[in-house]
Amino acid sequence: MRLNLISKLALATGLVLLCTMALFAYLNLRSLKGLLLQEAISEADRITETIIRTTHNQMLRDDRPLFYKTIEEIGNQQGVERIRLINKTGRIIFSTDDTETGTVLGKRSEVCAVCHGGPQLLLTASSKNRSRRFYGSSGAEFLGITNAIYNEESCYTASCHFHPEKFKVLGVLDVVVPLDRMHSLLDAYRDRMLLLTLLLITLTSLSLTFCTQKLVNRPVRELLEHTQMLSRGELDGLVHTFANDELGELADSFNTMTLNLKKARRELEGWGRDLEEIVQQRTQEITRMQAQLIRSEKLASLGELVAGIAHEINNPLTGILVFSSLIQSNPKLDPVLKNDIETVLRETKRCAGIVKGLLEFARCAPPQKSPCSLNGISDAALELVRHQTLFQDVTIVRNYSGKVPRLLLDSNQIEQVLVNMFVNAGQAVRGEGVVVVMTGVDPDEGQAFIRISDNGCGIPEANQDKIFDPFFTTKSNKGTGLGLSVSYGIVQEHGGRIDVQSEEGSGTTFTILLPIPEAQAPSSPAPPDAAPEERQPARPAGA
Ligand SMILES: Nc1ncnc2c1ncn2[C@@H]1O[C@H](COP(=O)(O)OP(=O)(O)O)[C@@H](O)[C@H]1O
Ligand SMILES: [Mg+2]
Known part of the structure; x- marks a missing residue:
């Protein structure tokens, strides 16, 4: 019992x-x-x-x-x-x-x-x-x-x-x-004593029960409930402080212990969360690096093949071009054939363009780096594209940061990359829309970036992994599918990377990250090449 x-x-x-x-x-x-x-x-x-x-x-x-x-x-x-x-x-x-x-x-x-x-x-x-x-x-x-x-x-x-x-x-x-x-x-006295004893025992027991209940039992029960709560891992409750006695001290110690346990648990949970985040970040990084590696390997082997084929095709193509030009300029040419020869010439030129792209992709020439202004290169690339008909109704927003230091870049290659990106953006907005160019320094990555955003058609999720593959294009015979793969190779050669974020129907953002040279530490930022924000509608080509 x-x-x-x-x-x-x-x-x-x-x-x-x-x-x-x-x-x-x-x-x-x-x-x-x-x-x-x-x-x-x-x-x-x-x-x-x-x-x-x-x-x-x-x-x-x-x-x-x-x-x-x-x-x-x-x-x-x-x-x-x-x-x-x-x-x-x-x-x-x-x-x-x-x-x-x-x-x-x-x-x-x-x-x-x-x-x-x-x-x-x-x-x-x-x-x-x-x-x-x-x-x-x-x-x-x-x-x-x-x-x-x-x-x-x-x-x-x-x-x-x-x-x-x-x-x-x-x-x-x-x-x-x-x-x-x-x-x-004596009997009467004994009876009285008996009665008195019973009364005394009852009174004493009652008062003792009352006092113990109030002073000991209730606090002890509360302490017991609290320890049971702790053992279940519930750390939110505290014991009400009792009288200024040993039980009160015990309750205080329990409360301190509970608070310490709560703090320790919070710290542990925090560490757990941090650890999870770090693991997630690392996993993402590893996945990205693996994808990069696969892509690089694919590009390297493809590059060799393409270089060989392009070289072999280039000479016959030059011959076809020369001879078809000679045929076209021959006055004795039957006018019926004039249209045909023009088609031959046009298609041969297209082939030559493709071969040129292939050679560029395969050449993989090491970049000739020199200190350059990223904003300046962006301006030069925009200057090349904005006169084209494609950009006639496109609003170009430049949002440059003055804090981007001078970077060690091959300005021609980076310009080529940016032109590719701008043309893709122009094509995505289908001649009417907004293209935002933004530069800055990413404090998390410790790298400079240039970001090209458009509100165009976006890239379906299924295609997002393929867009950097050579010859991947959704533009049928209007595109070569080499622009992004060439750009990818160039940026990689510069020690940077290209990130893409896109939602079908909403738009696409390409972020090119480029390393900041040690000597160009953020303490000596390059003077801004343009106003931090400038809205400038593209001029029609030839304007
Ligand atoms: N800004 C963009 N918006 C939507 N799709 C894009 C964008 N840039 C690239 N793409 C997709 O990536 C593909 C590959 O691009 P790219 O390598 O430049 O080849 P191409 O432009 O010749 O098709 C494009 O066909 C297109 O589907
Ligand atoms: Mg392209």
């Missing part, structure tokens, strides 16, 4: 109280009994004294009828059981109990044994020693006291009655009183 703390305390206190009170009551009863007995002895002794003194003259006069009458009167009093007069030989010469009168008692009888029981005769024993307690036939307890009637001078000199002087004691007077009053007093 599981008892709670408060029940155990109440039980233990009740038991201790019960034992203490029982011992107290027992000792009290004992001493009260002693006192009451002493009182009863004194009372009985006083009766014997009174009888002896009041009947002294009657005895001197040997007025026995009066003497016995007096004893009988006194014997009839309430609280006196029996009075008897015993002479020197042990004969009961008078008793209030008629049946006894004339009986002779031996020295061993309970009355005589008081003085004659020892080796010596006790003439002057104390009242206590002269008393005796015994039980009657009804089971009631009685107290008997014997008082000697001494042979005083008046006795042995009296003329009426003569006792020789040598006798010290003439007889004894024995008074027996019942002890029922003493017992009823």
Whole structure:
């Protein structure tokens, strides 16, 4: 059986109280009994004294009828059981109990044994020693006291009655009183003590229960609930501070521990989140680098193949071009064939353009780097494209940062990249839209960037992985699919990278990141090449 703390305390206190009170009551009863007995002895002794003194003259006069009458009167009093007069030989010469009168008692009888029981005769024993307690036939307890009637001078000199002087004691007077009053007093006292003990135990247990409940049980229960909460990992609650005692200190310690645990958990969660973010970033980086690697390998092997084919095709193409030009300029040419030869020339030129692109892609010439202004290169590239019909209704927004330092770049190659990007953007907006060019320094990457955004058709998600592949184009025979792959190679050669963000139907943003040389630390930014923001609609070609 599981008892709670408060029940155990109440039980233990009740038991201790019960034992203490029982011992107290027992000792009290004992001493009260002693006192009451002493009182009863004194009372009985006083009766014997009174009888002896009041009947002294009657005895001197040997007025026995009066003497016995007096004893009988006194014997009839309430609280006196029996009075008897015993002479020197042990004969009961008078008793209030008629049946006894004339009986002779031996020295061993309970009355005589008081003085004659020892080796010596006790003439002057104390009242206590002269008393005796015994039980009657009804089971009631009685107290008997014997008082000697001494042979005083008046006795042995009296003329009426003569006792020789040598006798010290003439007889004894024995008074027996019942002890029922003493017992009823003791019983009443015992009952009262019992009641008092029960009352005291009840009161003490109740007040102890109340105090323990308020001062111990409630705080302990709260602490227990709090520890159970902690074990479940719930760290939001705090223990209400109790009184300024040990339990209060315990509650304070619990609260401090909870707060520390909460802080530690928050830190752990923070670390976990940071770790997750770092892992995510690294995974993205690794994926990107893997893609780059695959693409680079693909480009390298493709480059070799393309270089060989382009070289081989270039010579026959030059021949076809030269001879078809000669045929076209021949005045003897049949006018019917003039259109055909023009088609041959146009298509051959297109092939030559493709071959030129292929050679550029395959050439992979190392960049001739020199300190350049990114904003300046962007301006030059824009200058090339904005006169084209494609950009006639395109709004070009330049949002240059003056903080971009001079970079080590091959300006021709980067210009080629930007032209590719601008043309793609122009084609994506389909002749009408906005192209925003932005430059700046990316503090996270520690690199300069140029960002080309358009609000054109966007790139479907499925194509986003393919756009840097050589010959990937969605422009059928109008595109070669080499612009972005060539640009990719160039930017990679510069130690940078191209990121793309696009949503189909909303637009596309290409970000070209380029490294900042050590010497061109951000402390020495290049002077701005253009106003930070300038809106400039493209002029029509040839304007
Ligand atoms: N700004 C852009 N908006 C939408 N699609 C684009 C953009 N730039 C490139 N693309 C897509 O990438 C493909 C490859 O581009 P590119 O390598 O320049 O080849 P091409 O322009 O000859 O098609 C394009 O055909 C087009 O589908
Ligand atoms: Mg292109």
